Amino acid sequence: MTTVSIEQVSCWFGNVVAVNDVTMTIGPGVTGLLGPNGAGKSTLIHMMGGLLAPSSGSVTLDGETIWRNEDVYRRIGLVPEREAMYDIVTGWQFVLANARLHRLPDPESAARRALETVEMTGAQDRGIATYSKGMKQRVKMATALVHDPPVLLLDEPFNGMDPRQRLQLMDLLRDMGRQGRTVLFSSHILEEVEQIATDIQVMVAGRHAASGDFREIRRLMTERPHQYTIRSDDDRTLASAIMAEASVSGVQLDPGQRSTGHGGRSGSGGLHVQALDFAAFVRVLPRLARRHGIRLYEVSPADESLESVFTYLVSR
Amino acid sequence: MNATVARLTARSLLGRRRALLLLLLPAVLLALSGVARALAGTEEDLAVGLLGGFALGTLVPLLGLIAGTGAIGPEIDDGSIVYVLAKPLDRHSIVVTKLLVAVAVVTALGAVPTFAAGVLLTGTAGTLAVAFGLAAAVAGIAYCALFVLLAVVTRNAVVVGLLYALVWETLIGQFVPGAQALSIQQWALAIADEVVGSRAGQLGVTSAVGLPAGVVLLLAVTLGATWYAGRRLRTIRLTSEV
Incomplete structure (x- = not known):
């Protein structure tokens, strides 16, 4: 059981406080990080992914500090929001490169399995530069899944996906959650979150506004x-x-x-x-x-x- | 050294138009050398002027700038480096790998053409060609290390690098003697000076610093910049998004 713990975390950029004294625990299952644009969701995911240092507080993976700890990437799969990838290579080459960077014993099999999981084998030999936004998103997913991590962090994964791809990714995330993985994804769309998340964390203006079961939060919002x-x-x-x-x-x-x-x-x-x-x-x-x-x-x-x-x- | 990082870096660096730009500079050097040889024959003074002024003074710093910043800068700018950073890889090994790719490019397109131009201009693979080829190679390593570091610490690495290579080394260095002591070009010239030997002064292959100082400073900049780039990469902030 893998748990990401955020303890009294704040993060500021100059005079801008992006995350303000947030405490939350992300456990196994699918957690939706919900909030409007600019709420601090990406900053929080960057800190959980070890790409950003908290200005104060601590972010840990099973008690181990994430920041400046490259070893945690054996257990974390990260899907960044930004679209940029190595456009000069094909989908297959890119996912294979990610498998090799993880020093997996059989990178080819791992890359094949990850591409099959996201249903991208049909277009795997095309250059990434020719992919649609949804296809790029799925290749990003494949790079995050290639080492079969117990923790998956996804920043706005549904952006740019068509309805069919969206449903397919939702099924995939649900499966991951059922398998006991700790899956966290951010979104600013309540309907997306409530369809797959068993747990919701709501961020507003850098603060942790609410957490818990989505039905309760939905009721508060409706009433x-x-x-x-x-x-x-x-x-x-x-x-x-x-x-x-x-x-x-x-x-x-x-x-x-x-x-x-x-x-x-x-x-x-x-x-x-x-x-x-x-x-x-x-x-x-x-x-x-x-x-x-x-x-x-x-x-x-x-x-x-x-x-x-x-x-x-x-x-x- | 990581082979996968090296392959990705090489493909990014040599992909698209950057490869053409990188090839253009040595092509100009070799074309100029061919024309000079055809018009003036094997003139050593002319060879020193071209090899010292254009090859070592312009070609190598510019190649170092393009290859050094290009090895890592664009990935940091567009955020794609996250796919390398979100892996259990030592940050110093990432920097060293990228530096080695940049050095390979500058050696192949800077030092080797400089040597070839020397052969073309002097008619022999003699002292001048070896001296400037070697100076171009060591200068290329130091430039790459410096510019890789610049790309890690600032988003304006190309501008800062151009200011250093062209304004500080070429312009200010010409008029302010003290500035020459802080010039990779001059440190590399100290090596060329040593290789040419007793005729160096007569041919105008002289450096503002002695050989020991030149070698120590080249080593210090190369090792120091590489180490610090690895350290900064460990704590690099990829985004200001909230």
């Missing part, structure tokens, strides 16, 4: 107050009707540009609604509109960015 922007042909009437609903905590009428709606009724620049119960509100809104004879022109969530979702999680 937070949701904000909507609504435009109708009679915003004032709709506002008063919405305000009477228990699922709503506030309505603001945006004066905006006044317009005359159908039947001579008066619209406005729209409504900003804060709903406490997201599910109840989306059920009741069309009924209210029908009851009052109001035509809805636009109903759009106003705060669905990952940043706002994660910021809400942090504030809890």
